[in-house]
Amino acid sequence: MKELRDLARKLLADGDAGVVIGWEEGRRGARPAFITTPDDADKLIFDARCVHNLANYLNPRKPQVKALGKPAVVVKGCDAKAVAGLLREAQLTRDRVILIGVRCGGVVQTPEMPAELTEATVATRCYGCDVREPKLVDHLVGDAQPEPPVTAALDRRIAELDALSPQERWQFWTGQLAKCTRCHACRQACPLCHCERCITDKTQPQWIESSSHLRGNFAWHLTRAQHLAGRCVGCGECERACPVGIPLSLINRKLQLVVKDLFDYTVTDDPEVPAPIGAYAVDDRQEFIE
C-alpha cells in the first residue's frame, strides 16, 4: 500500500514519529509491525488479514513500546474506537499519538486466512460497522472499500441463548468456562483492559480467585464483562486470543446490546461522548427494581 508506506517513511524521516505501528507479512499471515526506520516502511501492508487491534499497543503500561518513541498507529475504524476509549479515559493525550486511519472493507476472522471476504470468512465484528472510514484520524489512507459481507451470526447465536432457560445457559457457560486456564490472553489482547493493576491480580483483599476452577473463572469473566460494559468496541480480539476457544464475543456483544437497550448508547470513536457507565440519567430504566 504505497500511500501508507510513503506516509510512514515521511513521518519517520521528519522525526514526527519514533515508530510507526502497522502490519507486516509474518510467517503465518499478517501481524503487527513496529517500523522505526524509514527504510523499513516498505514492510507495511494493509489487507483484509489485518485483523489485529493496534490500539492495544497504546496502553501506557507497555514501556517497551513507549521506549520506541512517539507512535504513529495505523487504525481501522474499530481500532479508532478503542483509541477514543483510551482518550476518553485519560490513558492517552491526543497530541502524543499520530493516528493514520485506513479505509476498511472488513477483515477476515484470522490473520492466517486468505484475504477473501465472504459471508463465511468475514469477522463477526464487521457486522453493522459504522466506521469504515474512521473519523478520529490525523491522516486517512487507502481507497474506498465496498461494504463487507453481512453476517449476523453473532446476534443470532445470542438470540438462541436468550431463548434458553437460565439453567440451560448455565450448562452452556459452565462447559465453556471450564476450559479457561486464566492465562488472561483476553485481557492482554484488549485495548480497553488497561488498568495498572488488574483487579484479578489483587490479593489484599482478593475478590477474584486466581485459580482456574469454575468459581474463579466465573468471577473473572463476570467481572471483565461488567468492567467492559459500554466500553467494549467489539473488535473480538479477546476471543481470537483465547487459546481454548471460549466464545467471549457472545458475552461482550450481549452487553453491547444491553447497553444500547437500556441507555440508547453505542460505542463511538468520538472521545467527547461519555461512556454510559460512570454517567447516569435521572429517568434511567428501572423495571427490575422493586
Next chain:
Amino acid sequence: MSAAPDKRPTPKGKGTKGAAPAAAAGAAATAVAGAALCLTEENLGKLVAEIVAGGTRLVAPAREPQAGVGGSADYRYISSAAELAFGDSLPRMSLKGFFLPQSEVLFKWHRKGADVEIEAVPTEFPPQIVLGARPCDTAALEIVDQVMDWGLRDELWFGRRDATTIFNLSCPVEDASCFCHAVGLNPDATRAADGMLTPVPGGYLVETCTEKGAALIEGHKALFESGDTGAAAQRSKAAAQYRADARAKVAADLQIDTTRIKEWVGDHFDDDFWTALGPRCNGCAACASVCPTCHCFDIVDEPEGVGHGARRRNWDTCQTGVFTLHASGHNPRADQNSRFRQRVNHKFFIYPSRFGEVLCTGCGRCSRVCPEGQDLAEVLACIDELARA
C-alpha cells in the same frame, strides 16, 4: 518393524517407572521386536468401548461436545468411539493438563478450635490410558520429569505419570509451524510412550515400547491381528512410508543447531534482538497455556468458608508482569521485552544448561496460537543465523 530411533540424547536424571527405558545416548530404539500388530478402524472402536466398559479412564483427541463452538480437537476424557478425532488437527492443548492440572488441590485444611487439621490429597491415581497422543506431547512429559524430580520429587506429577499408559499416534505433521525435528524429536518418536499407532490403510500398525504397553495389548488381544506375513509386510511398508514422509515434511520447516542457539542466548542477554522482538508480544501467555513443556505454577491458599479451605496450585506464566513482581514493588522483568526474552532463555539456555536438553518439543502451538504473530520457529532461525555470523 521397530520404531526408528529418537534423535534426542537421553537426559541426565531419572525417568519414571514404566516409561521408555533410557538407552545409550543417541540410540533410543524402543519398540519391542516382532510385536507389530494391526488394529483396524473397527477394532479401534471396540478397543475404546472395552476400555471404557472396564472402568478405566480414557483420554483421546476428541471434538468439543458443545455444538456451534469451533471445531478444534482437544485431548478429552471420552466415553465412546464416536467422540474420537484421530484424523483431525493437532489437539489444541497439550497433554500437560492430565498430569499437571490447570488447578489442583494440594491439601485441605479444617480448623478445629485452636488446631488445624490438614487433609492431604492422594498421590496414587486410578489407571488411565491415553490413545492417540502426538509424539511431541508425550516426549514433553519426560522432559518435564526432570524438573519435577529436581531436589523434591513431585508426587502428584509422578503419581499421574505412573498411572498412565500412553499410545502415541504417529504424526502426519500439522503444518509449517511444526519443528519437532529441529529439537531432536520426530513425528514418529516414541519417547516416554508405551506404544505407537501408525496409520496404515484400513487401520493402524501397532507397536509396543514398554511392558505397560504390552500389558494393554494383552488385555484386549482379540482386537489386535498379526495376519499373514504378506499383510504384515505390506503394513510395515505403508507405515515406514508414512513416517518417512512426515519426517521429510517437518525437517524442511526449520534447520537449527540448538547448541549454537544455547550459546548465543546465554551470551546475548542484553542484545537489541530482544528489544526488536518484544514490542509485538502483548503478554497474553496463550503460548504458555498451550505449551506441552511450560510447567510453572503458582500456589494459593483459598478459604472456602469459615475455618476451612484449600491450598491449590494453578498454572502460572513468566509472561505476566506479576510473575516477578516483588513485594517491595520492584520488578526485575518490568517490560515485555525482558519477559519474552525469558521464555526463549528458559527453554533454550537455562533448561539445557541444567538438564541437558531444551524445554521444547517443536509442536508449534505457540506460533499458531499467538494473536500477534510471534513465531518461535522464526525466532530460533534468526538466532541461529546470528549465532553463525
Next chain:
Amino acid sequence: MDFQPRITAFVCNWCTYTGADLAGTSRLQMAANVRIIRLPCTGRIDHMFIVKAFERGADGVIVSGCHPADCHYTAGNYHARRRFGVFRELMDFMGIDPRRVTFSWVSASEGVKWKDVVNETVARVAELGPFDAYHELAGDTITGGEPAPDPFEAASGAETPDPLEAHEVGR
C-alpha cells in the same frame, strides 16, 4: 424440615437499613433468613458483592437503597441503577437465575415494604432451592472440562459453627 434459604442483603445505611430497623421496632413478622450488610450507599455496592455472596453460600441476594432523588450522597443510587441494570442482564445471560436477586428501593419510613421484600424474596428463593450449582463450582478440574473425582467425597464440612446457620428467631 423445609429448605431455609440463606439470603444476604446489601443495603444502604440511610434508607433501607433504617427502614429495616423500623420493621424490627414495629415488630413486623418476617422471615429470619436474611443477613444484612450495611453500606453507606448502593453506589458502593460492586457486582462482586453479589457474586461473593453466592460463592460463600448465599442462595439469594437483596440489594436495596434509597429511591431516586433521595440518595444521601445525591447520585449514588443512580450509578447503582445503571450498574445493576447491566449486571442483572449479564448474570441472566451467564445462567444465574435472576429470580435469586432482588433489587429494591426501600426508604427509611418503609418498614412494611422491607418486610414484603424480605418475605417475597425468601419465598421465591425457597422455591428455587439451594444454589448448590454455584456453591459447588470449585471441584478439581482436569483438561477436558470434566471434573475429576473429588478426593474429598463428603465435601468440606466445617467443624467450627457456621454463623450462617439459621439460629432461633429470638424476637
